[in-house]
Amino acid sequence: MTTYRHAIIGCGRVAPNHADGFGQVPGWAVEVACDRDAAVEVFAKEHGIPRWTRDLADVLADETITSVSVAVDHAQHAAVVRSALNAGKHVLVEKPICLDVAEARELVALARARGLVLSVVAQHRYDPVVLAVREWFRAGLLGDLVSVSAALQAHRAPEYYRDSYWRGTWAGEGGSALINQGYHCLDAVRWICGDLTVQAAAATTHALAGVIETEETISGLLAAGDAPVTLSVTVASPVAWKTRIDVVGQRGSVAFDLDHPGRLLGCDGPDALVQAAQKHRADSLAEEPPGVAYYGVSHRRQIADFGRAVAGGTPMLTSADDAVGTLATVLSLYDKALPGR
Ligand SMILES: NC(=O)c1ccc[n+]([C@@H]2O[C@H](COP(=O)([O-])OP(=O)(O)OC[C@H]3O[C@@H](n4cnc5c(N)ncnc54)[C@H](O)[C@@H]3O)[C@@H](O)[C@H]2O)c1
Structure with a gap:
């Protein structure tokens, strides 16, 4: 039975490791692939992901989504992670957490205040x-x-x-x-x-x-x-x-x-x-x-x-x-x- 529904935001080079990893955790399923590029449909089909969207707002507004992977360019990490936490999603963001230490600390504090898991990939x-x-x-x-x-x-x-x-x-x-x-x-x-x-x-x-x-x-x-x-x-x-x-x-x-x-x-x-x-x-x-x-294979472990x-x-x-x-x-x-x- 699927209890946790995950979305992948940013479906580029590293995204297959997220599709693979979440696909292996019992009780979890990758429900949505999100990328602003039209190729998101191909990515979703290749990885057996049932839904796709080109609009991040769709993912954030979807109350059935428990957690997200953020795998976009470094400059957008802070804004996307902040929006996802504010939308009540647990977040696994690719490294680096963002590009500014003060902003990084704010994100960690926001996750803590909201009781959400924020993890930065360090496979x-x-x-x-x-x-x-x-x-x-x-x-x-x-x-x-x-x-x-x-x-x-x-x-x-x-x-x-x-x-x-x-x-x-x-x-x-x-x-x-x-x-x-x-x-x-x-x-x-x-x-x-x-x-x-x-x-x-x-x-x-x-x-x-x-x-x-x-x-x-x-x-x-x-x-x-x-x-x-x-x-x-x-x-x-x-x-x-x-x-x-x-x-x-x-x-x-x-x-x-x-x-x-x-x-x-x-x-x-x-x-x-x-x-x-x-x-x-x-x-x-x-x-x-x-x-x-x-x-490597340690995305699976993280x-x-x-x-x-x-x-x-x-x-x-x-x-x-x-x-x-x-x-x-x-x-x-x-x-x-x-x-x-
Ligand atoms: N852990 C690792 O070993 C590893 C390996 C590769 C990349 N990475 C990290 O993963 C992140 C992504 O890298 P990549 O190589 O996959 O980049 P990429 O350029 O291949 O993919 C980024 C994707 O994000 C999409 N995107 C950008 N803004 C978006 C938005 N607002 N909404 C939806 N989609 C959006 C782009 O269209 C693109 O498809 C980076 O932080 C990078 O450092 C980590």
């Missing part, structure tokens, strides 16, 4: 390898943190930006390589190591000069406590998508990626850490992703968590406050790298 926080490294770090198997390095090299062709009404612009995307692609590396490091402070950053745009007004490459020096953290992100590599994160502690050191499947690449340290790593490898599942491969939070009032593994922290760190990196942007 890699649910990747088994990320959860495992976080647990090992928290259990002391790595010892005190020495340093972290996180890197993403990706390729984005000019058409990726030219064919989009919002990418590659400060107004529409709020940045590019970092706030869009590199977001996950930064967010995973925050999830494992805690809050980060930004010390220095530099950004450039060469390969995509004349195509985007935002950054194609950015590197930052941050700190987790007194441990240095380096972050390096580019969308100008010939490599389609490749991440690597090294967490080095005084007792143990691990390397992993956020590619699909997220893998443990290396692990050195005490016997307990090596045994935990062996068990993690043995337990790892091969899962087919529903959409673009490097988005959506299941969202479903439990809506149905049972249980806190989610990751809170919207965490997402405000990641947004603040992203914006702080931009402030250091491109103060006059």
Whole structure:
């Protein structure tokens, strides 16, 4: 029996992961696909969604809809999330929560005041390898943190930006390589190591000069406590998508990626850490992703968590406050790298 009826607002590249995820939660159904583009009909039919609309107001006025996914361009996140919360819908919004920290805090407060679940997609926080490294770090198997390095090299062709009404612009995307692609590396490091402070950053745009007004490459020096953290992100590599994160502690050191499947690449340290790593490898599942491969399969896990939070009032593994922290760190990196942007 369907108890919870969900709508997807914005039916572009990432929307298949939402259709797939909500389709797997018992008692939930995706009832409406909403996109201002006429292609919404094709999307709805492809994903077995019974209704579609080009008008967001239809979704918000529909009292049978319990919750929405917001998967539109970054610039509209704040307004669409606010309208959905004011209409009494639980909200799962794609990252970033929005483009302004004060507005993000207002959205979190609004959800709390209305007793609604607001969750920001951070699917890699649910990747088994990320959860495992976080647990090992928290259990002391790595010892005190020495340093972290996180890197993403990706390729984005000019058409990726030219064919989009919002990418590659400060107004529409709020940045590019970092706030869009590199977001996950930064967010995973925050999830494992805690809050980060930004010390220095530099950004450039060469390969995509004349195509985007935002950054194609950015590197930052941050700190987790007194441990240095380096972050390096580019969308100008010939490599389609490749991440690597090294967490080095005084007792143990691990390397992993956020590619699909997220893998443990290396692990050195005490016997307990090596045994935990062996068990993690043995337990790892091969899962087919529903959409673009490097988005992975963990939308399913976060959506299941969202479903439990809506149905049972249980806190989610990751809170919207965490997402405000990641947004603040992203914006702080931009402030250091491109103060006059
Ligand atoms: N978690 C991930 O791994 C992941 C991956 C890709 C994208 N994303 C995020 O998902 C969001 C969307 O990205 P995308 O790549 O799917 O973008 P996209 O451009 O492919 O799709 C956005 C869609 O929103 C529609 N839209 C815009 N305004 C609308 C409105 N007011 N009402 C209804 N429809 C509207 C557009 O017509 C478009 O079809 C972004 O926040 C992005 O950062 C997350």
